[in-house]
Structure formats: structure tokens, C-alpha cells
Amino acid sequence: MTRNISRLAAIAGVAALTACTTDNVVSPSRLQDEGSITVIATSAWQFVSLADSALVTPTPSPNASTAWDIAFLGTNVTLNGGDAGPGGVTAACLCQNASATNDQVLAMTAESEFADFDTVTAVPPGLSFVSDALTPAIVGWHAGSGAAATADTTKTWLLRLSDSTSFAALRVKAIATPTATHAGSVTLEYRLQTTSGSALPAPQQIVINAGATGGARVDLNTGTITTDDAAWDLHVQGFTIRVNGGISGSGKAGAATTATAFADLTTAVTNASAYRIDTYAGVFGSQRYYRYNILGDHRISPTFDVYFLRRGSDTYKLQVTGYYSATGAARHITFRWAKLD
Template sequence: MNKTYLALLLAMTFGLTACGSSSSDDTPVETPDEVTDGSGGSDDGSSDGGNEEATIYGPYSTGSTSAPVAVYFDLDTQTQLTLTDEEAATDTAWDIGFKRTNVFLNTHQDTPVSFYFTGNNSDFYDDTGAPVSDLFLNATADSELDDYLAVTESDIPEAEAFSTDTETQVIGDTFYNYDFTTHVVTPNEETYYIVFSDSNYTKFHVTDIVTEGRGIGEITLGVMHQSVLDGQTTFAEEVTLTVDAVGCSDAVYVDFDMQQVVTQTDGWDLSIPCADGAGEFALTIADDATALRTDAQTYNGVDTEAAQYYGFSEETVSEYAMSTNNWYFYDSTSHLLYSQFGVYLIQAGDTTYKFQITSYYDEEGTSGAYSFRADPLSGE
């Protein structure tokens, strides 16, 4: 398993209780990585890309947890672009964007912007893949400058080593396995989903599927409910819920609070579309629900105060390339995010850039304010 992903899992497991907030009434916190020379307001950057190597750009504010905003940056001109989210959805000038803890790439260019992690800081993790906290907490933009400067054009890998952002479904087709040789469908019992709906949390997985023609005749869920409204802080024991879709003429609906099949007019949480008298191989959450794909061990319950940091999302989500080697470490004592000072390569058009996040905080300690280095390594 990827080491940085392990660090993120550990952060989630320890309970993220206070990181990430930058509202006007935030309590000031110590800034873990001080911004060095070359930093400043959001107007920083050279219009001709001629700044000295390792210049730090930022801090650029991405708003608060309750009111996040996206920052769009053009690596070619080394400037922030003022765009609405609607404009950015079709704009081809920006290369990399930031929104709270997420860092994302522009996939709307002729060739989508892509990403590669150099693995420069493997010593930040021990032999088991666990983060070495002291290394993260003591690292600074100055102490990790040499790592950044050491990356040159010779470190650019083949094109297939780069990856880009994609869109996917939280549940999608991940709840079953299909054998292309035998054409047998089996449940993917190892994958779990946590759904937040009607102020409560429900963790479930699919334990059995009986096919009906090319569809689902019967599907069995293992459901673990956490009624926040009743004061529960952990998931209850697993309950078996079997849903019959044979002969259906409309979608079948499930209410997790009641743990039973209901009608469309009831407060349903999960639905199975219907076609040709059987369920389709799709599970859909309610429009006002959010979900998280996980495993059996990671969560015994959801900490409601930290839930906003777990990664709950709408049904269709963006898979960010950087999330496979995420940029931060969460310290459960200070509740701060510390950059791992990873050096990433970003291909945008004909140019490959190196990139390193130096801080997530401004000089007042307000979170969501990115500072970073970015320099071209090759290109026209």
C-alpha cells in the first residue's frame, strides 16, 4: 500500500477533530512551515515565468471549510488566474488548482495535465509504511529546499508513468466482481460504503447477489447503522437486508434508518434501478446523501465533528492523481496539516514542471492558504 495513503488513513483513524478550518472566528494556530523569500499575496508571480528557481508563490487562500473557494494557477506564467468554477470547467489556461486540502489538475486542455511523484522523501516513513512524525513536524521550506533543487530534467520518467485526474462513482461497479470467462457475478464483500443521509451514518457492503437474466434478482446487504440522532457514536452490529428485484417495474428503494425496502415517496437512502424485470447492476444514493468508499477495518463509527475531513462526497466524484501520493500529514496533537515536501512533476502542454507544497497556512496561521514552489524543467 502506498505510504502516503497509509499516512492519510492513520490521520483519519486517529480522528480529525480540528484541522482545516479557516473561518473568521478560527483560533490562531502555529504555522508549521514559514513562507520564505519570494512569497506574498495572491498577485505574486512573474508574467513571463522568469522568477528565480525555487521562488515560493503564495499564500493563496482557498476559503474556509464552510465556504471553500478554488484557486487556479497557470504554471507557464506563474500566476493565479481569477476564474469562477464554471469558467474553469472549460478554461484551458490554468494547470493546477487548489481547494482546501484537494490539489487537482486541468483535464480540459488538449492533453490533460498529468502528475508524477518523485518519491524524494521516502525517509519520512518507517519500514512498515507508518509516518515518522518528528520528520514531518520539523521539516521546513528551507530544510527541504535541497530535495527540490536536486530534481532536474534527467528525473523526468516516460510518459506512461504520469497520471491525471479522472471522474468515477463512489459505488459504481465496485460492489460486485464479474468473471469474463464464466460470466458469473459475485459480491465484492471486502468493499464497504458509508452513507450519510438524514443526519445518520450507515456502513454497508454487499454479501450476496442472485442474478435474474442479465440483471439482479436478489441482492443481500450487510448493514451497520449509526443513529447520530439517538446519540450513537459507533456502528451497530451488522444486520442482513435482502432486497428482491425480480419482476420489478420501477426502481427498488431502501431506507437505512428502518433497514427495509420502502417506496419512492418515503425517505429512502439507496436505490436499485430496474430494467426488464430485474435490478440493474447499479446502486444509487439519494440526491441529498453523500458517501465514502472504505474497508471493513478503517471505521468503527463516524466522529461527527471530524466527518467533514473523512472524504464524504456526492455520488460522482473526481479522483485526484495527487491523492495517490498526498501532500500532507495530519498531526493529531496539534490538529495541523504538515507538508510532506514531496517533489512532484507536472506535465502541462509541452512543458514538465517540478512542484513542491511548502505550507497550508498563512502568516496568521489561517488554514487553506497554499504556498508552493514551481519551476519548469523542460519544454519549449
């Protein structure tokens, strides 16, 4: 049986659980001790407690709650440990399909790969468990570190802004007076595209003090530094640039890398699935559960690798088996899991 889970409001909303048939009604917050679960993670993080077999709403916030073990939003997976939360959850990947060809991955199904999951009864020796760390969508914007840091002007990002209707091309133009702990004066150069069909205009610049207490938030639509907790696009602090999306903010901002030079771009709009959000990631970031765009259609193709999650004395095995609903809707993440003895 597959059970579909959705958040009816945002993170703090009401959890609902719908069985695969209308005459098989289950508790609204209860999953199952093991089996196949579909989490509908289209617009908000979905938090699951494996220990309680339940979809949960972390309070007062996800990074201050021990109530959850694993969370999903789109292709992003976060565990309650490390930078992400106080739960102490770590993970490792068996990655038995790491060397599979793309054709082999495309041929895999939940049924054909069940044996790989079912036959795992213990964690193999030698696997390294790691916790999650902050993974910004914008990385690699400076070369060197500390006081020797310089701007990498060859890197360009396509931004979807926090309002989800405006876009921009971005690069870091210059870094001045960096220190061991922050990038000093950071010059951002961007080309603002107010709608997806508009032309990409000439560049604008804004200078940010990355060493300011609490960093500095930037609203690219107005070209200003803002103190508004909601209406911002980029947050520059230390040697980190965050976007107003994912774990960093309530907006819809995201960033996509591009091989096209900043000056040569004609649009900042790209496929929606290419925009990355800030997340916390560990094993699921470095050893992803899928391959992307194998056939050039931007599809997510699960690799059916087996992962291990450990929390205290409890260890679980987990295998992602799908990303789409029966009608083809994305972000319907299906996974099976079981607790190991």
C-alpha cells in the first residue's frame, strides 16, 4: 500500500493523510511502521518522524525541535542533526547503484529494486555516517579564504527572486577588505528581469558590508539594503550568501548555475527545477537519490540506492522509489523504510 501525505497549510499547517483507496481510511497523522510512503512536498517542507511513524509539525521551529527525523521539499532532503536540528540524526549511503549506467537507472522500478532493499539487514562495516550542514544555493563566489579572499567574477547565477515573478542574473564583482571571518565590502552586480518575458537590461551594482552584525539583506527589485524580514532576495553575511527560500527564508527565491558569461546572457529565466534553494544537506546532498535530465526532459530518475539513518540507538534503512504521482505530478516523493534490528 502507498499512503499519500500532504501539508494543507504551510509548515505550521494541518497534516492530512489519505489512503490509496477512499474506503481505507486511516488516522490523519499516522503513517505505518514500515512500508511505502508518499510525501507530497510541493511547496513546503514535509517533516516525518520515523520513530513515531507520523508526519509532524516541528515546534517552535524545525531547527529547535527533536520531533522529526527526515524532511522533504522537492528534491531536497534534510535530516534532524548537525546544523539542521538538535535530533542528532546522521546518515550513510550504501549506494549500491552508484556505478549503474543511465540506461540501467531508467530501467529500474520499485519492484525490480525491492530485493536490494529487502536483503539489507544490517549496516555494512566501513560506512561513514555524517550529519547535515548548511548548503547554500550560491557557492563558489570567492576564491581563496579569509583575508586573502577575492571575487570569482567568472561565476554567474540565474536568480528567481523571492516574489517568484522577477528574475536576475548575478555575479560577485569585487571583494574589498576581507578578514578572517567575513568578506568585507562585497560588490554584487546584477541584471534585473522584472518578468519572465522581458529583456535582460544593463547591469546594476550594490555594495554590501558582509561584516555587519547580522549581515545585510538585499531587495534586488528596489536595489536597496532592507531590514524587512520577508521582502528580501539575498542575505550576505561572513562568507555566505543566502537566498530567500528553502531553510533561509519564507520567499520563493532560488539560484541556478549557468555556463553562459554574465555579459552574454539574454535571460535569467531557466527551467523551474534548475533553481536551487538553501538547504541543510549531508549524505543526501553529496550522494543524491536521483539522476537529473537523463533524457533531456528535466525528469528526476531515482537510483534506488539504500540509505541508512541513525538516531541514538535506532537505525533505519530507506530507499526512495519515486518522485512523481500516478498522473505525473512532481514532488510526490515515495520512499520505503524499515527499522533494523
